[in-house]
Amino acid sequence: MRNYTYLGGARFTVINLFRSLRFDIDRLDMSWVDGEKPEFxxxxxxxxxxxxxxxxxxxEDGDNLIYSLxxxxxxxDGADNFRAxxxxxxxxxxxTKEFLVTSQKKDPEGKSKVAEAVIH
Structure with a gap:
């Protein structure tokens, strides 16, 4: 597997932080030479x-994602519970595009809503 990807014509180094059965979360870092620093x-x-x-x-969304993880x-307790x-x-x-876990919650039937899905 390669350890880089391209976004908007720029090359980013990919560092996998988390892997489960469904999701991968990668850190993307770019180094640039000449010209101005890109927006991302x-x-x-x-x-x-x-x-x-x-x-x-x-x-802020990236910070909220890391905080929530x-x-x-x-x-x-345990890797399997954490992954689930x-x-x-x-x-x-x-x-919902709400990456702060404490802003997610469940409705009375226990289904995830916009706030507190993971908090016990």
């Missing part, structure tokens, strides 16, 4: 392998 130079890429969908996040990891809960969190996050 560092961020995270979420690859949904079931839906064949890729989302690139940076800035850390939060979920601290709340779950993270998959549920990412499904909601990609659908």
């Amino acid at each position: 130079c560092r961020g995270l890429r979420i690859v949904d392998n079931d839906e064949i969908n890729t989302v690139t996040v940076d800035g 850390t939060y979920i990891f601290s709340k779950e 809960v993270t998959d549920q969190y990412l499904k909601v996050a990609l659908e």
Whole structure:
């Protein structure tokens, strides 16, 4: 597997941070020479392998994604539980574009809504 990708004509180094049965989360870093710094130079890429969908996040959304993964990891026992809960969190996050886990919640029937999907 190659460890780089191209976005907008620029070459990015890909570093895989998380892999589950459904999702991959990669860090994208670019180094540039000459000219001005591109608008997007560092961020995270979420690859949904079931839906064949890729989302690139940076800035506040990227920070919220990393915070949420850390939060979920601290709340779950075992790698399998972490992967299952993270998959549920990412499904909601990609659908709602709300990457902060504490802003997701469940409705009274227990289905994920826009806020608190993963918090117990």
